[in-house]
Structures are given as C-alpha cells and as structure tokens.
Amino acid sequence: MSYRILVVNPGSTSTKIGVYEDENLLFDKTLRHSAEELEKFDSIPAQKDWRRKLVMKALEDQGFDVKTLSAVSGRGGLLAPIRGGTYAVSDRLVRDCTVGVQGQHASNLGGIIAREIGDRLGIPSFIVDPVVVDELSDVARYAGHPLFHRTSIFHALNQKAVAKRYAKEHGRKYEDLNLIVCHMGGGCSIGAHVHGSVVDTQNALDGDGPFSPERSGSLPTGQLVSLCFSGKYTAGEVRKMLAGHGGLVAYTGSNDMRDLLKAAAEGDKEIAATVDAFHYQIGKEVGAMAAVMKGKVDQIILTGGIAYGQETVDAITDMVGWIAPITVYPGEDELLALAQGALRVLNGEEPARVY
C-alpha cells in the first residue's frame, strides 16, 4: 500500500510545501512571502487562512488532485515541551499553537494548517519533531537561578532527520550513536544526540548559544539588564534585538552568509572579523557538547544553508576536527522528514503520539 502525504513547513518568510508518494517527492514548491505581504498581519496566527489558501492554490496550479492525499504533515511550533516523534494534531495542539505557549514563530502554523486541510479532506493530520522537542538531561536544565531554567527550542526536525540519515548511511542505529549536530540557517542550534535523545541544546530562538544570521544568542546578562532599564528601548525593540535583528544582521546589515563570505574574501576586514566570530561561537558550542558526551563523540554533522559554505566548513573543522570526524549535509531535509514521520504512523511502524 502506498500513501500520498502533503507536507507544510511555514517559515518566517516562506511556506515550503511538498507532496510525497511514500518517500518519493512528486513535487515541491517554496511560496515566498514579502515583507509587505507579512506586514498586513498583526500576528502569526492571523496569517493562517492566507497561508492555507496559498497552499491550496499552489496544489491547484500544479493540477494536483487533493482527493488522492492520505495525510497532511506540518512542522510543529512552540507548544509545551514534548519528546520527539510524530503527533496527531489534536484540538489541544491547535489551541496551544495558536496561543503559542512558548512564544510565536511561523512554525506554530504548521500543525494548524495541516489540521484544517486534513479535516476538510477527511484525512489525518500530524506534526513531526516540533521545535519544542525536549529531551534535555536534568542537569542541562539548570540556568543559574531558581527563577530561570534552560529550555530546548531548536531545529529538532532537521537535526533528527540528518542524524538518522547519518546512522542509516553507515549501517548503524541512531539510538546507538553519539552525534553532535550543528544546524546553521537563519537560526542556529547545536544538539548533543546521545543514543537517540538530544540531552543538551539551546533555545535557538531568543535564549542562549551562538549568534546566528538573525539572532543574538547568549548576551552578557548584566549588560542586557542595564539596556532593558535604560529607558531607551521598548520591550518589543529589545525582543527584536534578540531574534530578527540580532546576530549577523546587527553587525553587518545582512543575514546572507554568501554575501558576507564574498565581502570578507574581497578584503572587508570588519565583515571578516564578524564571520570569524560566528565560526568561533559555533565551534565553541560544539566543544561544549563534546564535553557533555565526555569526549565519546562518534561524529559531528554540519547542516543548514550555511553548511554549503566551504569557508565555514573549513573554519569549524579547524576548530573542532580533533574531536571527531565531520560529515556535512548542507541544506535541510525537513520536507522529507515530515513525510517520513507521517509514513511511520500510517505504515504502523509507530503509534501517533498524543499531545
């Protein structure tokens, strides 16, 4: 028996969709959303109907008969912390994605849109490895003060997908390996995958870790408090500094690593120093994850759009190549991972988890 799965991956500036027949991609499309289009909405939930209609229009333009679909699978958003896996989209899941119990991010729309399309077609809807997958060890949860705790908000879908891909390609089980996965896209996260659980990672949205193209990562806390109480910035402005206008954008005005690598190669010393700092912070976090694993690291995996850049791969290899061998899977496998997660349930390999 074969299944046709529609996958929906909403991002901050795009909605990526694909239709799979089992694991074979029939077609995919990236629907780009301009800043002007997005500005019309005062919140992420308000974009729901507009994005859903764009998805349906893209399927229609493709001449695809939606009645042949078996299920819809969406990227999961800022729900309450949960273990990795495939979850059936329940009423509670829709409510928590709408409220954004851990904040607002475009991925909150993945499950909601999947459910609406699934319900209209009378087929099941799922989310897979949402950004709130939380498999942190108890010791990793300590922040440094009882009023605070570290959280796991990261690129779980792509990190788990590339980790499982590495295991499969090497005839091993994901659950038998210690892998450090380093996702470098608009946001960056580094995960310590210990025998199938991500026992340490960051809040890659507005928490801790290295800076990324658009996010500040860890900031010196005392300086942050002074800035917050300086009266110069609103809470919204400070939040934008953390996510959206932080990191490479704040230092250079650009979130495009290709342009920055080019400028650095052409002799722009300030940009070269910023790019060096980006590589330094990523390498340092990989080293921290090696300590989490007590040095027993089977492989380091570099992934995300920035892993296409040879300069980045070389700089990180120079810093952490002594820890373990490095595999590079540039880009992301998120659409396929969404289809595979739904297929595992449809094929009866695992039950759908309940949120």
Ligand SMILES: Nc1ncnc2c1ncn2[C@@H]1O[C@H](COP(=O)(O)OP(=O)(O)O)[C@@H](O)[C@H]1O
């Ligand atoms: N060939 C490349 N070399 C270096 N960086 C690249 C390359 N291709 C894409 N990137 C960078 O990858 C980043 C986007 O990564 P991506 O994984 O697509 O992000 P997201 O999906 O989070 O928007 C951008 O900074 C982009 O410039």
Ligand SMILES: CCCC(=O)OP(=O)(O)O
């Ligand atoms: C919310 C954590 C995952 C994340 O940052 O995704 P993007 O980099 O795609 O925004």
